[in-house]
Amino acid sequence: AVGLGTAVMGCRVEFFTDLPTTNGEAKKLALAGSPEGTVVVAESQSGGKGRMDRVWFSPPAKGLWFTIVLRPQVNLVETPQITMVVAVAVALAVREHTGVAVGIKWPNDLLMEDKKLCGILVELNAEMDRVNFMVAGIGLNVNIDKSQFPPELSEIATSLKIAAGHHIPRVPLFRTILQSFEIWYRRWLQEGFVPILNKWRELCVTLDCPVTVHNIKDSYIGHAMDVDETGALLVKLPDGTIQRLVAGEVSLRKV
Ligand code: ATP
Numbered sequence: 001a002v003g004l005g006t007a008v009m010g011c012r013v014e015f016f017t018d019l020p021t022t023n024g025e026a027k028k029l030a031l032a033g034s035p036e037g038t039v040v041v042a043e044s045q046s047g048g049k050g051r052m053d054r055v056w057f058s059p060p061a062k063g064l065w066f067t068i069v070l071r072p073q074v075n076l077v078e079t080p081q082i083t084m085v086v087a088v089a090v091a092l093a094v095r096e097h098t099g100v101a102v103g104i105k106w107p108n109d110l111l112m113e114d115k116k117l118c119g120i121l122v123e124l125n126a127e128m129d130r131v132n133f134m135v136a137g138i139g140l141n142v143n144i145d146k147s148q149f150p151p152e153l154s155e156i157a158t159s160l161k162i163a164a165g166h167h168i169p170r171v172p173l174f175r176t177i178l179q180s181f182e183i184w185y186r187r188w189l190q191e192g193f194v195p196i197l198n199k200w201r202e203l204c205v206t207l208d209c210p211v212t213v214h215n216i217k218d219s220y221i222g223h224a225m226d227v228d229e230t231g232a233l234l235v236k237l238p239d240g241t242i243q244r245l246v247a248g249e250v251s252l253r254k255v
Contacts, residue, residue, distance in 0.1 A: 008037035009068060009178040020047040023123055023137040026067035030133040038069040048139060050119050057153060062144045064174055067137040072189060076129055080247060083108050083122045084231050085188045086136050086181065088199045090118060093180035097173050100163040103205030106233050107247035111205060114254060115158035117141055142168050197227065211235065212253040213245065221255060
C-alpha cells in the first residue's frame with residue numbers, strides 16, 4: 001500500500017476521529033465487501049472492547065486503536081491461531097521499533113513488566129463451515145502517561161511512553177506493525193502454525209510459571225507448562241493433573 005511499505009495490509013485505510021469500536025466498523029466494511037488488508041483506525045474509541053465485552057480504555061491521540069480485515073482460506077478450527085499470529089507480529093514490531101522488551105501473556109495480551117500494554121481481539125464471521133472474514137483488533141497504548149490512566153488501570157496498565165521514557169510518534173510505529181503483520185500472516189498461510197507457535201513460545205512470559213486461572217465458575221492455581229499444537233494452554237494442577245485451557249473462557253494471572 002502506498003506509503004506503508006506493504007502489499008496487502010493497509011491497501012485501504014479508513015480513518016475516523018471517534019468510533020464506538022474499530023472492530024464494529026471493520027465488520028460493517030467487511031460485510032459490504034471490503035478486501036483483505038482493509039484497516040480501520042480511530043483516534044479514540046467510545047466503546048472499546050476487550051474479551052467478554054470488557055471495556056478497553058482508548059483515549060484520543062494516545063494509542064493505536066485499529067482493526068484489520070482478513071479473509072484467510074483456512075479451516076474453521078485453525079481460526080483461533082490468528083490471535084497468536086497478531087501477538088507475535090505486534091510484539092516483534094514493537095521490540096524492533098522501540099526497543100521495549102514486550103512479552104506475550106496467553107492468550108491475547110502484550111505485557112511490559114507484568115503490566116498490560118496491548119490487547120488483541122479477533123472476531124470471526126463464518127457461514128456454515130467456511131470463513132467469510134475475520135477482524136483483528138489491536139489496542140496499543142502508545143503515549144498514555146501514568147496519570148492519564150483511570151484509577152482502576154493505573155497499577156495494571158502501561159504504555160510505550162512509560163516503558164521507553166519518551167514520546168513515540170505513532171505513524172512510523174503503525175507502519176512497522178502492518179509490515180510485521182504482513183510477514184507473519186503470510187508465513188502462517190504458507191508454512192502453517194508451527195513457526196508461529198515457536199516464535200510465540202519465545203516471546204511468552206506466562207510459560208513455566210505459577211498462574212491463577214479465573215473462569216466463570218471459580219478460580220484456581222496451577223503451573224503453566226506449555227501450549228499444545230492448537231495454542232491451548234496446558235496447566236498442571238496441584239494434584240498433578242493437566243488442564244487444557246482454550247482461549248475465550250479464562251483469564252490468567254501470574255502469581
Ligand atoms: P485478563 O487480563 O483478565 O486476561 P483479558 O485478557 O480478557 O483479561 P481483555 O478483555 O483483553 O483482557 O481486556 C480488557 C481488560 O483490560 C479490562 O477489563 C481492563 O482491566 C484492562 N484494560 C482496559 N483498557 C486497557 C488499556 N488501555 N490498557 C491496558 N489495560 C486495559
